[in-house]
Amino acid sequence: MARSNFAIKRQTGFATVAMICFALLYIPIFTLVVYAFNEGNSVAIWQGFSLRWFEAAWNNEKVVDASIRSVRIASVAALLATIAATMAALATTRTRPYRGLTFKYAFINQPLMIPEIVTAVALLIVFARIKVATGYSGLGYLIAAHTAFCIPFAYLPIRARLESMDLTLETAAADLYATPWKVFTRVTLPLLWPGIIAGLMLAFVISLDDVVITEFVKSGGQDTLPTYMLGQLRRVVTPEMNAISTVFLAISIFIVTVFFFISRRRT
């Protein structure tokens, strides 16, 4: 057995490249976080530890305003998208193929297939007309736009969960004379919860992160946190941006971690 310790999976240099990749992925993020705690005005020269930029961001009315708006839009859009996506997932899984099923898949995934900038200008054109015609210029436009592109993201984990679910329990409940509604609320829904929660969180993060569509759809004074930051990046950047980014990162990573554990419990 001369070859017993010959590693068949090994490829020369691959591990090194992988390590370089991971390092390159995380170095910029770490640098960003470190300089959020810089005492000086610079995002490049370290002048000692301080929390002053977090304080500055906290006291910056525009930042607080934009953050609240971001969370408001993301909550409503994620909720609406998850409800619509749950219904759509129930209607497109666990069935023999029927006419229009492929059409539905394509339709629901459409927002993923068109470049964001195209959807953004399309919405700009249409919403500009509606704004003039109705005089309404509230957050409704942003919520509608966000709900639409959140649906495919919410749909994915819910559909995956439904497809891995066992039909026998529901059949058993129906055999025991449960009404369809009772079967749904007492059996299907409790089993589906992890998928729904995962979909909701995914939709929330996607909405929270959006820059392009929001930038084109928003009316004056409707900055979300990402569009506010995009505007600030044109000016001289202070560590306040790093502080905002750090908090944003922490929230995203937290949600993704929770999502990761929920969707891993599937098996």
Next chain:
Amino acid sequence: MASAAEIAEQAGRQDVRNRWLLTTPALAIIFLASIGPLFVVVLYSFLTPGPYGDVKWEFSTDAWVSVFLQRDIFDDTLGIADAHLSIFLRSVRLSFATTVLTLIFGFPTAYFIATRSEKTQALWLFLITIPFWTNLLIRTFAVQEVIRNEGLLNSFLVWSGLTSAPVQILYSDWAIAIGMIYVYLPLMVLPLYASMEKLDFRLVEAGYDLYATRFRVLRRIIIPLVKPGIIAGSILVFIPSLGAYVTPRVLGGGKQMMLGNLIELQFGAGRNWPLGAALALTLTVIVTVALLYYVRYVAEPERRHG
């Protein structure tokens, strides 16, 4: 009395009707705030620009003509629109470079993850997924800080003596390429990993038994087997690169434009909405062709073979 078959058929029809009702909210929202507006873009691309933006309701094909051609101001002849063409070419070139480089970096990374033990695989995957789900703008901003003149990269170059003064990287094509590689790398690694995870290493072993070198095994066995993943990753990176807006805006500094920025310009300072609409549709067509290629040659055959 209805026969059993009739009853079953009616129940089936009822079921399909219910399934349509359940899908209606999702379809309606996507139609209203995503697909429907695209048709309006088609309409707008055939209208005349208004003096202060928006459009005048007069039919015109000028917008489509000026996507690639421009009228000479002196003798009124049509020539190639150099400005647009150069932005088109830059977008394609940068997207192509991004795709190739993310493949070069992503392939070994995905292979590395796929060959770990099951437990550590989850951890490495998680490390790839985190940047993927963090805000694109923040990641672009992080890159900006690293490559700026007084940033980490230049500090290192000067400190190590490789260069005597900082190199201007920011606001160049290089900056856009670095930013896009950084931002889209996870999109390459994830599909590559998905196809490598299914790789049957008995074939690799057979290759070695027949005295193949490591490189030969890679080239003749591994790469052909994970080709669907390579194509999927390439398309997943190429498509958003081509439509990129945030990365070139932040790292290109407004001068080095890509297609996305050219489209935006028409709706802002350019005040030529029909042209912007025509450019947006051109981008959509390119992306759709790439997607159809993917469905035809990757997704479909894979499903057929199970």
